[in-house]
Amino acid sequence: MRLFFTNTSCTALLFGALSLLTTFSHADLPQDSRRAGGIAVIEVSSDTTTASFGDRPVVLVVEDHKKYAIVGLPITIQTGVHLLNTDKAHFDFSVAEYAYPEQRLTITDQSKVAPDPEQLARYQREATEQAIVYKKFSAIQTTHFTKFIWPALGKISSTFGFKRFFNGEPRAPHAGLDIAAGFGTVVLAPANGVVVQTGDYFFNGQTVMIDHGQGIVTMLCHLSRIDVKTGQTVKQGGVIGLVGKTGRATGPHLHFSVSLNNARVDPLLVLPKNQNDGQVTTKDIQ
Numbered sequence: 688m689r690l691f692f693t694n695t696s697c698t699a700l701l702f703g704a705l706s707l708l709t710t711f712s713h714a715d716l717p718q719d720s721r722r723a724g725g726i727a728v729i730e731v732s733s734d735t736t737t738a739s740f741g742d743r744p745v746v747l748v749v750e751d752h753k754k755y756a757i758v759g760l761p762i763t764i765q766t767g768v769h770l771l772n773t774d775k776a777h778f779d780f781s782v783a784e785y786a787y788p789e790q791r792l793t794i795t796d797q798s799k800v801a802p803d804p805e806q807l808a809r810y811q812r813e814a815t816e817q818a819i820v821y822k823k824f825s826a827i828q829t830t831h832f833t834k835f836i837w838p839a840l841g842k843i844s845s846t847f848g849f850k851r852f853f854n855g856e857p858r859a860p861h862a863g864l865d866i867a868a869g870f871g872t873v874v875l876a877p878a879n880g881v882v883v884q885t886g887d888y889f890f891n892g893q894t895v896m897i898d899h900g901q902g903i904v905t906m907l908c909h910l911s912r913i914d915v916k917t918g919q920t921v922k923q924g925g926v927i928g929l930v931g932k933t934g935r936a937t938g939p940h941l942h943f944s945v946s947l948n949n950a951r952v953d954p955l956l957v958l959p960k961n962q963n964d965g966q967v968t969t970k971d972i973q
């Protein structure tokens with residue numbers, strides 16, 4: 688794969704990040720789904736070198752000699768008209784209403800609903816750590832990000848965006864996809880990247896975050912074992928760890944989240960429809 692750096696000398700953080708936008712050749716595009724937690728795939732002129740949405744730089748890809756901005760739409764985004772800025776033009780696009788399913792649960796043990804102050808403080812520290820990773824826009828050029836593979840194979844036990852209410856109290860919508868793979872199933876890197884965070888978190892359990900470059904970050908949670916270290920380069924299909932049920936999980940599963948320009952988006956929009964597409968065999972990755 689060839690890549691084209693437009694400028695590698697800038698040092699100012701945001702300006703530098705914007706300038707380091709690269710283009711991919713022959714990338715497959717993710718599904719265009721303009722809703723909260725969705726992705727807007729917007730064609731831009733071929734001479735575009737930078738794009739941004741809000742205060743975040745946005746990845747640009749080339750497909751069949753056309754250039755596209757791939758904009759992650761936060762789950763909190765308002766419906767209506769939004770603006771993509773590029774160095775050549777501005778683009779209006781509409782975010783549509785979308786009703787995610789709701790789940791209402793009654794839990795009699797209140798301590799399971801609301802973490803105690805110590806747990807809450809821990810959670811807030813961890814969320815801050817993760818927020819820093821999600822805001823990365825590194826020049827790492829590692830992959831055609833839309834050619835993700837499934838990090839584990841299994842039944843989908845919870846989809847993205849699910850709204851949960853415990854005893855009538857709303858909880859943050861589900862920010863990833865739950866794959867009910869069996870305990871000890873190997874978890875694979877969905878694309879090439881660099882491990883930027885590993886840890887044992889209050890809600891997410893043993894977790895690995897991978898920076899795929901250009902603001903594309905994935906997170907793999909509830910692992911029973913982590914086989915990689917921070918700073919390690921991983922290849923698509925390489926083993927990250929094993930499925931478990933660490934953190935707040937009722938049973939073994941992999942929670943998988945995908946972030947673009949610091950917006951968590953529905954992983955199904957970037958994963959192949961067929962779970963086996965692009966999978967490498969164990970033999971290939973050893």
Ligand SMILES: [Zn+2]
Nearest residue numbers: 863864865942
């Ligand atoms: Zn989950």
